[in-house]
Amino acid sequence: MRTDTVYKKAFNRVASMLHDGQLVGELPSENELKRRMGVSRTTVRKVLQELVRRKLIAERNGIRIAERAVDENDYYPDAETTPRAKHVEQQFMEWMLRGDTRPGTSINELELARQFGVATNGIREFLIRFSRFGLIEKRPNTGWLFKGFTEDFALELFEIRVMFELRSAHLFSQQPENSPLWTKLAALKIAHVDLLKRIESRFHDFSGLDNRFHRLINEASPNRFIDGFYDIISFIFHYHYQWNKQDEKQRNKAALLEHITYIDALESRNPAWVAKACRAHLASARATLMRSLIALEE
Amino acid sequence: MRTDTVYKKAFNRVASMLHDGQLVGELPSENELKRRMGVSRTTVRKVLQELVRRKLIAERNGIRIAERAVDENDYYPDAETTPRAKHVEQQFMEWMLRGDTRPGTSINELELARQFGVATNGIREFLIRFSRFGLIEKRPNTGWLFKGFTEDFALELFEIRVMFELRSAHLFSQQPENSPLWTKLAALKIAHVDLLKRIESRFHDFSGLDNRFHRLINEASPNRFIDGFYDIISFIFHYHYQWNKQDEKQRNKAALLEHITYIDALESRNPAWVAKACRAHLASARATLMRSLIALEE
DNA sequence: AGCATGAACTTTATCCATAAAAAACAACTT
DNA sequence: AAGTTGTTTTTTATGGATAAAGTTCATGCT
Numbered sequence: 001m002r003t004d005t006v007y008k009k010a011f012n013r014v015a016s017m018l019h020d021g022q023l024v025g026e027l028p029s030e031n032e033l034k035r036r037m038g039v040s041r042t043t044v045r046k047v048l049q050e051l052v053r054r055k056l057i058a059e060r061n062g063i064r065i066a067e068r069a070v071d072e073n074d075y076y077p078d079a080e081t082t083p084r085a086k087h088v089e090q091q092f093m094e095w096m097l098r099g100d101t102r103p104g105t106s107i108n109e110l111e112l113a114r115q116f117g118v119a120t121n122g123i124r125e126f127l128i129r130f131s132r133f134g135l136i137e138k139r140p141n142t143g144w145l146f147k148g149f150t151e152d153f154a155l156e157l158f159e160i161r162v163m164f165e166l167r168s169a170h171l172f173s174q175q176p177e178n179s180p181l182w183t184k185l186a187a188l189k190i191a192h193v194d195l196l197k198r199i200e201s202r203f204h205d206f207s208g209l210d211n212r213f214h215r216l217i218n219e220a221s222p223n224r225f226i227d228g229f230y231d232i233i234s235f236i237f238h239y240h241y242q243w244n245k246q247d248e249k250q251r252n253k254a255a256l257l258e259h260i261t262y263i264d265a266l267e268s269r270n271p272a273w274v275a276k277a278c279r280a281h282l283a284s285a286r287a288t289l290m291r292s293l294i295a296l297e298e
Numbered sequence: 299m300r301t302d303t304v305y306k307k308a309f310n311r312v313a314s315m316l317h318d319g320q321l322v323g324e325l326p327s328e329n330e331l332k333r334r335m336g337v338s339r340t341t342v343r344k345v346l347q348e349l350v351r352r353k354l355i356a357e358r359n360g361i362r363i364a365e366r367a368v369d370e371n372d373y374y375p376d377a378e379t380t381p382r383a384k385h386v387e388q389q390f391m392e393w394m395l396r397g398d399t400r401p402g403t404s405i406n407e408l409e410l411a412r413q414f415g416v417a418t419n420g421i422r423e424f425l426i427r428f429s430r431f432g433l434i435e436k437r438p439n440t441g442w443l444f445k446g447f448t449e450d451f452a453l454e455l456f457e458i459r460v461m462f463e464l465r466s467a468h469l470f471s472q473q474p475e476n477s478p479l480w481t482k483l484a485a486l487k488i489a490h491v492d493l494l495k496r497i498e499s500r501f502h503d504f505s506g507l508d509n510r511f512h513r514l515i516n517e518a519s520p521n522r523f524i525d526g527f528y529d530i531i532s533f534i535f536h537y538h539y540q541w542n543k544q545d546e547k548q549r550n551k552a553a554l555l556e557h558i559t560y561i562d563a564l565e566s567r568n569p570a571w572v573a574k575a576c577r578a579h580l581a582s583a584r585a586t587l588m589r590s591l592i593a594l595e596e
Numbered sequence: 597a598g599c600a601t602g603a604a605c606t607t608t609a610t611c612c613a614t615a616a617a618a619a620a621c622a623a624c625t626t
Numbered sequence: 627a628a629g630t631t632g633t634t635t636t637t638t639a640t641g642g643a644t645a646a647a648g649t650t651c652a653t654g655c656t
Contacts, residue, residue, distance in 0.1 A: 002609045002646045006439060029600060040648040045601090062600080062655095084610065110637055119611045120638080121419060125426055132430045134522040141304060141617060141638065156521045163461055223454045224432040225527070300616045300639045327630065338618040343631085360625095360631080382640065408607055417641045418608080439608065439647060 009081040010039050011047045018056065019070040027057065027064040084118055088126045091116045093239040096135070096149065103148025107136060133232050149240075151293055158286040161233060162279065164226045165217065169278045172220040173266050181220055182267075188213055189263045192256055199253050206252035207241070213259055217266075244292045251288055258284060307379040308337050309345045316354065317368040325355065325362040382416055386424045389414045391537040394433075394447065401446025405434060431530050447538075449591055456584045459531060460577065462524045463515065467576045470518035471564050479518055480565075486511055487561045490554055497551050504550035505539070511557055515564075535587075542590045549586055556582060 014037070017023045027033070030048070034041045048064065051057045056074065058067040092112070095101060107127070113120040127144055130136060135153065137145045147153070175181060188209070195205055211234060218226055241248070258281040265277035312331070315321045325331070328346070332339045346362065349355045354372065356365040390410070393399060405425070411418040425442055428434060433451065435443045445451070473479060486507070493503055509532060516524055539546070556579040563575035 001611070001644070004646060006647060031600070041601095042647055042649085046646090108637070121612090122610070124638085125423065125609095128423055128426045132526065134526060143618095143637075153522075156523060159521055160523045163465065167461065223457055224451075225454060225458045228430065228432060229523070299614065299641070302616060304617065329629070329631095339631090340617055340619085344617090406607070419642090420640065422608090423639095441607075441648095 003080075003084055005081050005083045006039055007043050007046050008076040010037050010043055011050060012075050012081060013037060014047055014051065015056065015070050015074050018066050023066065025065065027066075084122055085126065088116055088118055088122050089130075092123075092126060092130070094243075096146070097239060097243050101146060103146065103150055105146045106142075107144035107146055109143065132228075133235065149293070151290065154286065154289050154293055157233070157236070158282065158289075160229060162282050164229060165214070165278055165282060166275055168217045168220065168226065169262075169266065169274050170271060172217050173269050173271065173274045175220050179220070181216065184216055185263060185266060188216060189260065189267075192260050192263070196253070196256050196260075199249070199256065203249040203252045206256060207238075209259075210255065213263075240289070240292070246292070254284065255281070301378075301382055303379050303381045304337055305341050305344050306374040308335050308341055309348060310373050310379060311335060312345055312349065313354065313368050313372055316364055321364065323363070325364075382420055383424065386414055386416055386420050387428075390421075390424060390428070392541075394444070395537060395541050399444060401444065401448055403444045404440075405442035405444055407441070430526075431533065447591070449588065452584065452587050452591055455531070455534070456580065456587075458527060460580050462527060463512070463576055463580060464573055466515045466518065466524065467560075467564065467572050468569060470515050471567050471569065471572045473518050477518070479514065482514055483561060483564060486514060487558065487565075490558050490561070494551070494554050494558075497547065497554065501547040501550045504554060505536075507557075508553065511561075538587070538590070544590070552582065553579070 014023070014033070027048075028036070030041050030044050033044045033048075037044065048057070052059055052064075054074065055067050056070060057064050095112070095115075109120050109123045109127070112123045116123070127136060127138075131138060131144075134156070135147055135149060137147060139145060172181065191209060192213075195202060195209060214230060214233075218230065258277070262274075262277040262281050265273040268274075312321070312335070325346075326334070328339050328342050331342045331346075335342065346355070350357055350362075352372065353365050354368060355362050393410070393413075407418050407421045407425070411421045414421070425434060425436075429436060429442075432454070433445055433447060435445060437443060470479065489507060490511075493500060493507060512528060512531075516528065556575070560572075560575040560579050563571040566572075
């Protein structure tokens with residue numbers, strides 16, 4: 001059966017809005033809620049119905065008002081707000097990065113399905129999606145081959161990344177003066193400087209900034225294939241670092257400084273300087289990844 | 299039910315080998331056949347069993363020998379040797395390129411499933427696989443968006459293609475003298491010259507050469523992401539030209555000449571010359587694609 | 597006319613079932 | 627010991643079913 005994670009997530013959102021006073025007095029109309037939550041009206045209605053049933057809100061001649069206060073255990077547990085497909089992704093990445101899955105291992109859909117507690121279909125869809133990351137390969141009628149999260153992989157990944165980013169950074173720096181992206185870049189620079197001040201405690205926030213920064217650079221002259229490639233990068237880094245936390249603070253601080261230099265270079269509009277800062281940053285990112293790959297292998 | 303296309307294709311292969319005398323006297327063992335056909339022994343046995351049943355071969359104390367001659371209607375029809383997934387691919391590409399499918403159209407899995415006569419699962423798997431080509435986009439819980447086989451698409455595609463191919467061609471030309479790829483390149487050049495002589499009648503053969511040529515260039519310094527991207531190119535071109543045959547002979551002849559120049563440049567090891575020939579060829583390929591895109595829109 | 601709710605209908609996400617194909621095991625032959 | 631064939635077990639490719647979520651149609655209220 002299809003999971004009701006969409007409903008549960010929406011329910012939690014509305015509940016937390018009620019809780020911290022974002023919804024005072026009469027509740028908005030179903031249509032308005034639908035717009036705000038990004039779900040269908042059908043789902044909104046289901047949420048409202050449950051809110052009434054639990055006496056969190058009351059409905060009197062077509063008007064809905066908050067009734068009792070939201071309680072900690074009104075919320076659905078987080079795990080129930082994540083669709084199966086996402087769970088499969090997480091479990092697979094854990095299996096791949098943490099288990100002792102060696103390059104050359106073959107992947108068995110049925111076995112994974114049993115292990116993850118889902119139907120084979122879900123596994124297969126995930127693997128098809130995942131195959132574009134270049135880490136697995138399909139052999140028809142037979143199964144999938146895990147090629148390994150290896151040094152080669154990282155080298156090939158970064159070779160492309162450098163090409164793309166040099167190209168995008170260059171084009172970014174050549175934008176007209178009046179492009180709104182310059183403003184966005186300036187704002188991002190401030191965010192970087194701010195984070196640097198608080199790096200001791202907030203170093204986790206770097207990952208978000210990193211993403212924003214690299215995506216901003218691509219915005220100057222969009223190319224769907226570059227965007228797609230950046231999805232691979234984000235994905236890999238997201239999971240990789242989730243299981244490899246050594247030196248995180250130190251690493252992020254260094255990267256933050258490199259970004260600032262890189263931003264300065266962009267703002268200078270000087271092509272040579274841009275290329276240099278870009279290369280320096282990526283070389284260091286690559287070195288970091290390589291170091292932790294080696295750690296993985298031991 | 300799973301199709302038995304693997305068996306039928308294998309059967310046809312064995313039958314045609316019997317037919318044109320590639321299998322004389324005693325047939326090879328099951329294991330040997332399995333190796334030659336690239337299928338499992340289970341399938342080989344099924345084929346043999348059917349060959350016996352139809353009296354195409356006879357089995358006497360463990361020895362199998364051809365019996366009656368293979369007849370034209372011993373073969374299974376082609377359509378039955380293609381797996382469902384491939385049919386879905388073909389039908390989808392036809393729907394996309396030939397129908398009046400406009401950019402922005404939304405794609406309905408259920409409707410396509412009905413239209414193509416397959417289960418929704420098959421459609422969904424195809425769409426997931428296909429999404430990496432950048433022509434469709436998934437909107438969760440809602441469906442897929444067809445972004446259009448547009449001019450933008452072609453421009454973005456070629457931007458990347460030029461980057462990749464300049465890089466690969468350069469690296470190819472810098473290979474050591476004793477690399478076996480130089481021999482392969484020389485052979486390919488001969489194939490080009492040969493085809494040029496017979497271009498009037500054999501111009502369809504160009505497509506195969508084109509593929510071999512571009513893949514050879516990537517072989518000098520492999521990168522899985524570049525390979526993957528080349529899959530996109532091949533796929534797109536395969537289907538696009540399948541429904542767009544105008545000027546085919548003329549186009550292929552021109553491309554053949556460009557390839558020859560390009561090969562000469564590679565053999566010269568002169569970087570500037572290589573880059574120039576590479577750019578020239580890709581510019582012309584792009585122009586061709588663009589021209590037919592415009593034709594599509596009318 | 598334009599927005600709100602109610603109800604009916606359609607599509608997606610997910611699980612389950614099964615024949616075909618592959619792989620593993622077993623017994624036999626040279 | 628290595629290669630054959632026979633048999634059993636496992637896995638993949640494909641179809642089908644259904645609750646949840648999305649969409650459309652209908653009705654009623656300012």
